[in-house]
Amino acid sequence: MVQSSQLALNIKNFFIEIGELAYFSSRFFRELFSKPFEFKELLRQCYNMGNKSLGLVLITGFIIGLVLTIQTRPTLEQFGAESWMPSMVSISIVREIGPIITALICAGRIGSGIGAELGSMRVTEQIDAMEVSGTNPFKYLVVTRVLATTLMIPILVFFGDTMALYGSFLVENLNGDVSFFLYFDKVFHAIEYSDLLPATIKTFFFGYAIGLVGCYKGYYCEKGTVGVGIAANSAVVYTSMLLFIIDFIAVFITDIFI
Template identity: 70%
Template structure:
């Protein structure tokens, strides 16, 4: 059993981490509006974050649709409610499963990549060299990456949701001989604007959290190769935890609005 001193030390470390991360986020919002604006680097990072994540996100989304339909269909058959399958899968994927699982997948790829990249730059003193030469490394390295993840994650989630629904359709087509038009008509009939809007909005926050944590851990990486590995590892863990916390807050707010 850990003693009281160890528990207090861990609690203090947790709150210290929250404070440092909040200060880092504040610095991002301050630097984001200051010229010069690194549009070229932003586009480059959008390509790295978005285009290079498409295969992983596409495969993940497609398998989500296949597995969810295969696992749910036998249960609905027992109750004679197979006709509800497109509506149920559509609402589940668009509202919750698609955004969260794809965000977690991106956290594993993007947050670790950013943490390792900036960490290696810190260890090899490239960031220090940028500061000495008069360049603002925070503006060039951090702001562009956080903005890229914030902008690209909603696009990746929409792409993954579409492939997830298509994977679900394939199972329904093979098992129940459901046509493409009938399946997607039932999906879109079940979805409302109030389902789409909160799901899209929270993906911006997911992307911001992934970029913020990855940049924070990499930018303040400890010296040595061990520090780079620790930065990449802790970036994934912390980003995943933040995604769950943000998702809980988003669902809580959405539930309040539904009741109103």
């Protein structure tokens, strides 16, 4: 009996949080098109989230390309299909592996950072002070960060995909003596607009989800300093789940219409 009541309470809290997140999202769009526009803060957030995450994204993408090619090559050799390696790796990385892995990395680095930063501002009453002084903290803190992640994640995915393909090329060059121009000629012949367009569009949704959930968890942080850690941790967990849901919806829609 106790377990069933606890389960019902958890389900109720889950739907309440979904409703609050939906309201938070609607408030973002209302504030997005209202003045004043915080361009300087937006540029600062873009720099912090994009430039400071670039190194991690590049290293991860490079390793993904190496590992994927090393693991796949022996299987293709059994069928004498090594020539298909550039096509297979490029399509896999561009369509799915590159965007979702990069988004998960950014969810861990950027999402948790936003949750911790806004959470600490909430518990130290800095957000309350901004409201009292007449400043709109939602527009300055939330809108700029969500917009920055929405714009920066697609760019980071592009660089991550490029490094992954370069890592794959290095393995092919060492094992099969494949030239740079031959490898990437096969890559560009394999990739079509039907591969690039859906993969690019969904990265904007990935960025939006990372910024929105991180800001939501931090903006409504509770329980003092302990709540800051909870906000950062829950931002990563919720964002990761949301990324997989968005990815599934994107793949499902793409499979139907393209």
